[in-house]
Amino acid sequence: MGESRPGTAPGLSEGEITERLRDFVAAQSSLAPGEVQVGSLRRLAGGASRELWSLDVELGGTAPARLSLVLRRDPPSRVGESDRGLEFRVLRAAAEAGVPVPRVHWCCSDTTVLGAPFFLMDRLEGETLPRRLLRNPEYAATRAGLAPALGAILARIHTIDASRPELAGLATAGTGVGSALEETRRIAEAARRLAVEPHPVLDLAARWLEERAPAPRRRVLVHGDYRVGNVMFDEGGVRAILDWELAHLGDPVEDLGWLCVRAWRFGNDALPVGGVGTREALVDAYQEAGGAPVDPEALRFWEVCGNFKLALVFITQCRAWLDGVPSLELASLGRRTAEAELELLALMEGAP
Amino acid sequence: MNDRPTGVELLRAVERFLEQEVVPRLEGPRRYHARVAANLVAIVAREIETEEGQLRSEWERLGGLLGLREPAPALRADLREAVSERTRALAERIRRGDADRGPWREELVRHLRRTVEDKLAVSRPPRFTPEESP
Numbered sequence: 001m002g003e004s005r006p007g008t009a010p011g012l013s014e015g016e017i018t019e020r021l022r023d024f025v026a027a028q029s030s031l032a033p034g035e036v037q038v039g040s041l042r043r044l045a046g047g048a049s050r051e052l053w054s055l056d057v058e059l060g061g062t063a064p065a066r067l068s069l070v071l072r073r074d075p076p077s078r079v080g081e082s083d084r085g086l087e088f089r090v091l092r093a094a095a096e097a098g099v100p101v102p103r104v105h106w107c108c109s110d111t112t113v114l115g116a117p118f119f120l121m122d123r124l125e126g127e128t129l130p131r132r133l134l135r136n137p138e139y140a141a142t143r144a145g146l147a148p149a150l151g152a153i154l155a156r157i158h159t160i161d162a163s164r165p166e167l168a169g170l171a172t173a174g175t176g177v178g179s180a181l182e183e184t185r186r187i188a189e190a191a192r193r194l195a196v197e198p199h200p201v202l203d204l205a206a207r208w209l210e211e212r213a214p215a216p217r218r219r220v221l222v223h224g225d226y227r228v229g230n231v232m233f234d235e236g237g238v239r240a241i242l243d244w245e246l247a248h249l250g251d252p253v254e255d256l257g258w259l260c261v262r263a264w265r266f267g268n269d270a271l272p273v274g275g276v277g278t279r280e281a282l283v284d285a286y287q288e289a290g291g292a293p294v295d296p297e298a299l300r301f302w303e304v305c306g307n308f309k310l311a312l313v314f315i316t317q318c319r320a321w322l323d324g325v326p327s328l329e330l331a332s333l334g335r336r337t338a339e340a341e342l343e344l345l346a347l348m349e350g351a352p
Numbered sequence: 353m354n355d356r357p358t359g360v361e362l363l364r365a366v367e368r369f370l371e372q373e374v375v376p377r378l379e380g381p382r383r384y385h386a387r388v389a390a391n392l393v394a395i396v397a398r399e400i401e402t403e404e405g406q407l408r409s410e411w412e413r414l415g416g417l418l419g420l421r422e423p424a425p426a427l428r429a430d431l432r433e434a435v436s437e438r439t440r441a442l443a444e445r446i447r448r449g450d451a452d453r454g455p456w457r458e459e460l461v462r463h464l465r466r467t468v469e470d471k472l473a474v475s476r477p478p479r480f481t482p483e484e485s486p
Binding site for chain 2: 203
C-alpha cells in the first residue's frame, strides 16, 4: 500500500483517475463520455497486495443506470503473482455456479489507462472484519451458521468447470500447482529462496509434510485464500466470498485446511473454523452439498500445510520490504513468521 | 556512554506518543499504520532488552545439538552472526533427514520451541485488528 499518500494513485490525481474511468466506462458501454458520470472516488483500506477504490457510476443513454462499484487494481509495486483478467473471469464463473460473489462489470488489462490492470465490480453492503464477526451481538446467528454455510459454498466453488477455455490461465497460475507433494515442495523452495535467515522449523515441517502428503486426486478450481477475512457477511449470514486472486487448480481439501488455520480464529481457538465453528460442521456441510468425501488425515495435512504456507506469506511480504517496497505494514509482517512456526510445532508435535 | 533517557526509554516515549497522541487523531489506513508503527517501536524496545540473553542461550542449545564447544563471540553483532551460522548447519541436518525420528528430534523440537517462544516474547502478536490480515 502507498501509505505515504493514501487516497491517491502514484502518478495520477483523483481527478485524472475519475476522468480516465469515465472514458473507459463510456467506451465499454458504447456511450459518449458525456453520457457517463463517475463520482465519489475514494480509496478503501486494503491489504498489502492490492488496491481497492470505491466509486459511483451513472450511465446515461437509452438504458440509464446507477452503479455502486469497487475498483480492484494492481498496486504499482505488487507483491506476489496474480492476474486481474483471470480473477475477473474466475469471479464470473463463480457467479454462474451459484457462488455468492460481487457481480463483475468490466476488466482492463491496458496499463496505459490507470497505470496497472484493474476491474470493476458491484460494491456490496456488508461487514468483513473478523473481529466484529466474533464479538458483535448482532452477528450471533451469522456466527452459528457460518461453518456450515462456508462448507456448502465451498462445495459449489469446487463444481466450477475449470476446463473452460477462459479459465485456461489457472493451469499455469503461479500461486499453487496442485498436488499435496507439489505444493509442499513449492512452498519449501520459495521459503528457502526468499528468507534471508534460516528457518529450521520450516525445514522440519517440509519433511513432515513430504512424508504424509496425500495421493493426488482430481484437481478442481480452489479459491486459494478461503478464510473468514475474505467473507462479506451481515446479520443474515454470508453475503459474498471475496478476493479470488489466488484461485488455482488444486486438491479440494486445500481450501478446507486453509480455513482451519489458527491465525483466522483471532484467539477463539475452541472453534477451529475461523473461531466460529467446528471442523465436523464444516466437513459435514461440504459433503452434504456435494463435495467429495474428506479424509480427516488429508484435512490435517492441509491444515499443517496451510500454516506452512502462512509462514511463506509472511516471509514473502517481509522480503518485498527488504527489496525496497516502502510499506510499514510489509515491514511489520516478517516478525509474524514465528506465530506460524509455533503453530506448526504444536500441530506436528502436540502440546509440550 | 550516552546520557539518559536510555534508548529503550526513548522508544517507550515514541510508542506512547504514537498510541495516545497520533492514533486517536487519524482514520482509516493512516490510523492503522500509526498503530503498526507504535507496535514496531515496542518490538524494538523489547528486542534491545532481551536479545543478549536470548542469543547466549540459543548459542548454548545449538552447541549441544550440533556437538560444538567453542565459546560464544563476545560482541553481540558477532554472536548474532554466529548463531545464524549454527542455525544454518542445524537446518542442513534437518533437510538431510537427521531429525525425521528418534531422540535427537525430541531435543531439537525442545530447542525450536524455545527459540520460537523467545521470538514471540519480543514480537508479541498485536492485539489490535488489522484492517486485513495478509
